[in-house]
């Protein structure tokens with residue numbers, strides 16, 4: 001797979017995650033803040049990937065930088081498709097939606113970026129972008145924690161609108 005096509009798939013992945021969370025923030029007023037906040041972070045991840053792609057196209061970031069992108073992106077996109085179709089089910093409850101998001105975050109999330117936790121400063125243009133990629137990895141881990149916390153601290157039985 002061409003590296004540009006691969007990065008575009010990752011951008012697509014993040015954009016769809018953001019859209020899912022945005023959809024849930026409208027569906028469930030009781031978790032509007034949680035879903036809204038995560039949705040904005042996922043949009044931010046897509047933006048970071050867009051920037052990395054622009055740098056790569058401009059020749060300011062070397063191909064090596066992308067060696068860590070997981071080859072499992074197609075599986076991740078398949079899971080997102082499955083989750084999207086489950087979200088359209090009628091009578092989805094907030095606990096069910098939270099379980100689905102946990103599944104999404106745990107199985108795919110930012111694990112595909114894990115290689116970027118190592119120092120990428122040896123790669124041309126890698127220093128600045130690797131910090132942003134590391135931020136993405138951390139935020140992905142945070143989403144799991146935030147969702148679990150929300151479930152523990154009284155997620156209501158609200159049904160989607």
Ligand SMILES: [Fe+2]
Nearest residue numbers: 014042045140
């Ligand atoms: Fe993300």
